[in-house]
Amino acid sequence: MTSLAIALSSDNVGVGSMEPNAATPERPEISDRVLVERTQGGDPTAFDELVRRYQPRLLGMLYHMTNNQADSWDLAMETFEKAYKSIHTFRLDSEFFTWLYRIGFNLTVNFIKRNKHRNNLSMDDEDLDLQNRSEFIDVSASGDAEKQSRLADLKKKLNESMMKLSEHHRAVVTLFDIQGLSHAEISKIINCKEETVRSRLFYAHKQLQKYLKNYI
Amino acid sequence: MDQDQNFSSLRKLLALKKLDTPKDTEVERFLIEFHRRQRAGVSVPDSAWDRFTAWVGDLVGGRDLSSTLSYVSAFAAIAIVGFLGLSQQVQVTQQAGHPYQLTFRMPAHDTSFAMIPGSILTASSTSQKQNDSLDITPVRADGTATRFVLANNSPGTHDATVAF
Numbered sequence: 001m002t003s004l005a006i007a008l009s010s011d012n013v014g015v016g017s018m019e020p021n022a023a024t025p026e027r028p029e030i031s032d033r034v035l036v037e038r039t040q041g042g043d044p045t046a047f048d049e050l051v052r053r054y055q056p057r058l059l060g061m062l063y064h065m066t067n068n069q070a071d072s073w074d075l076a077m078e079t080f081e082k083a084y085k086s087i088h089t090f091r092l093d094s095e096f097f098t099w100l101y102r103i104g105f106n107l108t109v110n111f112i113k114r115n116k117h118r119n120n121l122s123m124d125d126e127d128l129d130l131q132n133r134s135e136f137i138d139v140s141a142s143g144d145a146e147k148q149s150r151l152a153d154l155k156k157k158l159n160e161s162m163m164k165l166s167e168h169h170r171a172v173v174t175l176f177d178i179q180g181l182s183h184a185e186i187s188k189i190i191n192c193k194e195e196t197v198r199s200r201l202f203y204a205h206k207q208l209q210k211y212l213k214n215y216i
Numbered sequence: 217m218d219q220d221q222n223f224s225s226l227r228k229l230l231a232l233k234k235l236d237t238p239k240d241t242e243v244e245r246f247l248i249e250f251h252r253r254q255r256a257g258v259s260v261p262d263s264a265w266d267r268f269t270a271w272v273g274d275l276v277g278g279r280d281l282s283s284t285l286s287y288v289s290a291f292a293a294i295a296i297v298g299f300l301g302l303s304q305q306v307q308v309t310q311q312a313g314h315p316y317q318l319t320f321r322m323p324a325h326d327t328s329f330a331m332i333p334g335s336i337l338t339a340s341s342t343s344q345k346q347n348d349s350l351d352i353t354p355v356r357a358d359g360t361a362t363r364f365v366l367a368n369n370s371p372g373t374h375d376a377t378v379a380f
Contacts, residue, residue, distance in 0.1 A: 044254075048247055051243065051246065051247055051250065052243050052247070055243050055246055056237075056243065059237075059238055060237050060238070063237065063238045064233060064236075069238045069239065072238055073238070073246075076246070077246070077249065077250065077253070080250060081250070081253065084254075154229075154232075155232065155236070158229065158230075158232060158233065159236075162233070173230065177227055177230040177231070177233070178230060178231075178233045178234055205222075205223045205226055205227075208226055208230070209223065209226050212226065212229060215229060216225045216226055216229060
């Protein structure tokens, strides 16, 4: 078992929550609903605020789905464009981020289907710089050459395993394990029942466990 | 079987992916590009027509939207013309103490004609006007003639059948 991976608790990284950034006393948080209403009323700066609020997390989801930085950037741009164009169709009784994620998810699934022939695995390119992240350096401070080698091997295997999953299984793993969304939120995003989300997650975990058995 | 416990090691491993984020998440640069596309006309809020076509597109479920709209437009045009034509000739009236009355008004000046074989007309049913008419009776090679009459079917004038 690779101790490098286990040493990293999921509590160490706070990218899972979908709650907007906490409001500061100087700048009270404006709710998504108000921003959407303003956008629908013709205020484009309100939509800019929504972009600022959700772009990093959306980009992260798309990146884990495509495993390609440029593609995820383009898809995020396309997602926000589509959201802006159809903002009038958004019903205020639902949550903006699930609606936005659903647009992004659908675009990404279509994109992946169109580009099945492409090999998105890019373990050796500059997309993956995990060992240079400060959080990880803290974890593996005592790392030596062997550990670094094992880490590189681990992240390669991890990404390979993720990309072996179907788009829908990869999506539930990304949204649940990496982005920290609930089953209910995921079911709204991928438009299926919560039971389906659970069963897909179970199947995906089983698959990943099989692919990564040497590391667990 | 506790799934979470089963997959706890795997989930800790997957937690590594949380650190694996794209390097370039620069939001302001993203917004600049977003605004540039908007200015270029790539991204503008949908007009009412765009929303209507999107709605129709959802209804037809992936079929060719342009051909569907063509059929819909043609049907709508026929329906409108039919409605307007009918509305001019149908009147709903009500007199005091009487129920509503539906009246189909056929304009007297309108004259409809039908070409009918003259053989089904008796000689007595033709008016004397035939003597004033141009004789265009086709002559067949066998010596017999095929006669046609121009019959006026207008209300009140149906007795004015002219044969030629």
